[in-house]
Amino acid sequence: MTQVMVSEVGPRDGLQSIKQAMPTAVKHKWIRALAEAGLKEIEVASFVPPKLLPQMADAPEVVREALKIPGITVLALVPNLRGFQDAVAAGAPKVTLTVSASEAHSMNNIHMTCAQAIESAKRIVAFRDGLPEGQRPHIEVGISTAFGCSIQGDVDESWAIEMAVQLAAAGADTVGLSDSVGYGNPAQVKRMFKRLIAELGGKAGGAHLHNTRGQGLANVVAALDAGVTTFDASQGGIGGCPYAPGATGNIVTEDLVFLLESMGLDTGIDMPKLLEARKFLAEGLPGEPVYGFVPDAGVPRNYRRAVDQHA
Amino acid sequence: MTQVMVSEVGPRDGLQSIKQAMPTAVKHKWIRALAEAGLKEIEVASFVPPKLLPQMADAPEVVREALKIPGITVLALVPNLRGFQDAVAAGAPKVTLTVSASEAHSMNNIHMTCAQAIESAKRIVAFRDGLPEGQRPHIEVGISTAFGCSIQGDVDESWAIEMAVQLAAAGADTVGLSDSVGYGNPAQVKRMFKRLIAELGGKAGGAHLHNTRGQGLANVVAALDAGVTTFDASQGGIGGCPYAPGATGNIVTEDLVFLLESMGLDTGIDMPKLLEARKFLAEGLPGEPVYGFVPDAGVPRNYRRAVDQHA
Numbered sequence: 001m002t003q004v005m006v007s008e009v010g011p012r013d014g015l016q017s018i019k020q021a022m023p024t025a026v027k028h029k030w031i032r033a034l035a036e037a038g039l040k041e042i043e044v045a046s047f048v049p050p051k052l053l054p055q056m057a058d059a060p061e062v063v064r065e066a067l068k069i070p071g072i073t074v075l076a077l078v079p080n081l082r083g084f085q086d087a088v089a090a091g092a093p094k095v096t097l098t099v100s101a102s103e104a105h106s107m108n109n110i111h112m113t114c115a116q117a118i119e120s121a122k123r124i125v126a127f128r129d130g131l132p133e134g135q136r137p138h139i140e141v142g143i144s145t146a147f148g149c150s151i152q153g154d155v156d157e158s159w160a161i162e163m164a165v166q167l168a169a170a171g172a173d174t175v176g177l178s179d180s181v182g183y184g185n186p187a188q189v190k191r192m193f194k195r196l197i198a199e200l201g202g203k204a205g206g207a208h209l210h211n212t213r214g215q216g217l218a219n220v221v222a223a224l225d226a227g228v229t230t231f232d233a234s235q236g237g238i239g240g241c242p243y244a245p246g247a248t249g250n251i252v253t254e255d256l257v258f259l260l261e262s263m264g265l266d267t268g269i270d271m272p273k274l275l276e277a278r279k280f281l282a283e284g285l286p287g288e289p290v291y292g293f294v295p296d297a298g299v300p301r302n303y304r305r306a307v308d309q310h311a
Numbered sequence: 312m313t314q315v316m317v318s319e320v321g322p323r324d325g326l327q328s329i330k331q332a333m334p335t336a337v338k339h340k341w342i343r344a345l346a347e348a349g350l351k352e353i354e355v356a357s358f359v360p361p362k363l364l365p366q367m368a369d370a371p372e373v374v375r376e377a378l379k380i381p382g383i384t385v386l387a388l389v390p391n392l393r394g395f396q397d398a399v400a401a402g403a404p405k406v407t408l409t410v411s412a413s414e415a416h417s418m419n420n421i422h423m424t425c426a427q428a429i430e431s432a433k434r435i436v437a438f439r440d441g442l443p444e445g446q447r448p449h450i451e452v453g454i455s456t457a458f459g460c461s462i463q464g465d466v467d468e469s470w471a472i473e474m475a476v477q478l479a480a481a482g483a484d485t486v487g488l489s490d491s492v493g494y495g496n497p498a499q500v501k502r503m504f505k506r507l508i509a510e511l512g513g514k515a516g517g518a519h520l521h522n523t524r525g526q527g528l529a530n531v532v533a534a535l536d537a538g539v540t541t542f543d544a545s546q547g548g549i550g551g552c553p554y555a556p557g558a559t560g561n562i563v564t565e566d567l568v569f570l571l572e573s574m575g576l577d578t579g580i581d582m583p584k585l586l587e588a589r590k591f592l593a594e595g596l597p598g599e600p601v602y603g604f605v606p607d608a609g610v611p612r613n614y615r616r617a618v619d620q621h622a
Contacts, residue, residue, distance in 0.1 A: 148611055213610075221529045
C-alpha cells in the first residue's frame, strides 16, 4: 500500500493570511486535534517579526506546545537567518524556507534578486551545518512561483529546476515546488516534478499546490503520477483568496485526504476526526469563511479508508 | 495537437435542476453565445412531460432554434420512447439516454430494474433503426451511477461495463459513464474508462463527471489518461447541489476549459467569449448562484490557448 504524506499548513500558511489572530490556546487545541486525526507533519508557525505578522507573535510558544504531541513532525517557516535562529531556539526540528523562481516576485516580495535569495538560503544552510549535532533542523526549501507568477507571468521551468539543484547541492535536505498563485496545470506539474525527482532523487520535496483556479486536486493527480508523495494542504482551505468568494488558496486538506484515501493511498488520516477538528476554526476565527467540498457534501456512503480497502 | 470535446450540458442538465424557468428567449441567446464561444456540442433540452419539468416545456422550440446555429451538434435528453419520438419530431440529430447501473437508483428513479431499463433503451434503439434514413438520431447512452450510488453505495464495476457492452451491441452509437453523485475517484475513473475503451473501441463515449466533492477535474485528468476525449460540463456549474453552498454538481465548463487549454489540449473554445456568455445566466436566472473558480479568480496573465501554445 502506497503511503502519501499530507503536510498540514493551516496553522502557519492559513492563519498568516488572515488578519484576525487565532488565540494561542485555540491554536494548541487545533494542532492537537489535527495530530489526533492522523496528520503527521504540521507547519505550526512562522518566525517573522511580530510587527509584520502579529498573528504569528506566539510562534515560539506554539512550537514548544506542539513538540509535546507524540508522532508528529513540527514544521516552522523561516524567512531569513534571524527567523531561523529563533526557530532553532524554540526547538523546531524542521523548517521551511521559500525562494521564488520569479525575479519580479522576489524583488517585489523581499527586495532581492533570485540569485541573492539563493545566497541567503545557502547562508542559512551553512549556519545550520555549524550548529551542534542534535540541534540541526531539517531544512526544506520551497521554490515558490515555480509554475508561473502573477507579476511576471511565465517563469522559466529550467531555471526553477536549476534553483532546486543549487539549493540541494548547498545542503538543503529537501526541495519542493510551489504553485503559489494557482497558475499550474497538470501537464506542467507532471513535467516539472518528473524533472525535479530525476535531478534531486531523495532530496526531491513535496508539492505545495493552490486551488485558486480550481485546479488543485487535478494537479495533485498529475504530481502523484510523477512520483510525488508529499502534499501541502490547509484545513478548511483557510488563508485563501482575499478577493473572491469560493476561490481559495491552499488545497483543502479534507478534499485532498478524500481524494488520496479513495484512490487507495494511505495517508493515515481518519476523516471523521479530521472533520471534527474544523470546530477549532469556528472557535478561533469567528466569522471567517471555511471551505471544503467534502465537508459540505459529506463523504460517500461507501467511503473506505485505504487501509480498509487493502485489508 | 490533441482535440478534446467539451459537451455543454447547462441548458439541459443545469436548467433541469433549477426550479426557476429560464425564459425561452434567454435560452436562445445563451445557447447562441455558447456556440459563439466555440462549444461544438450543446445539450439544449430534455423531452420530458412538461408536468414533471415545466422548465423544459419549450424543448421543441429550443431544439429548432438551436438547429439554426451553424457548427454545433444539438443534443437532447430523452427519458423514454415517447420522449425520443418528440425529440425526433423536433429534429434533434443526437439524443442521450441514461440507464443507471445501480438497481436501487433505477428502481427509485424510474421504477424499473436495470435489466428492464436496458430493454427500454434497446427498444428506443430498435425504433430509431426503423426510421427513414436521414431521420435517425445518433444515440448516446450514459451509464449513470457508474462509480457509486448514494442509495445503494457501491456499484459493481464489471456490471456497469457489461451494461455498456450490451447497449453498444444493441446499436447505441456511443456509451459513456456518469459519476452522477460525485463518488468517483481518479484511480477508479481511469480503471473504468480503460475498460470501457478496451471493450467498446470507437463506441466508447465521454465522461460525465460531477464536482460534488471537489474531485471533478482530478477525475478529468484520470479520464484523459485513460484516453477519454469528450467531457460534459455546465456553464457556471449550474444545476448543482440543492443542499450545500459551494458544493456543485456538474463540472464548471469555464474551469474545465481552463484545465484542458492550459494543458495544451485544444477545445476550440475562446475563454473571454465563454466568460461573456455567463451574463445570460444572470439575465435568465436572477438570484441563482453561479459558480466557477476561473471566473472568480480570472485567467492567469500568461494564459495561452492550446492553438497558440502550438503555433
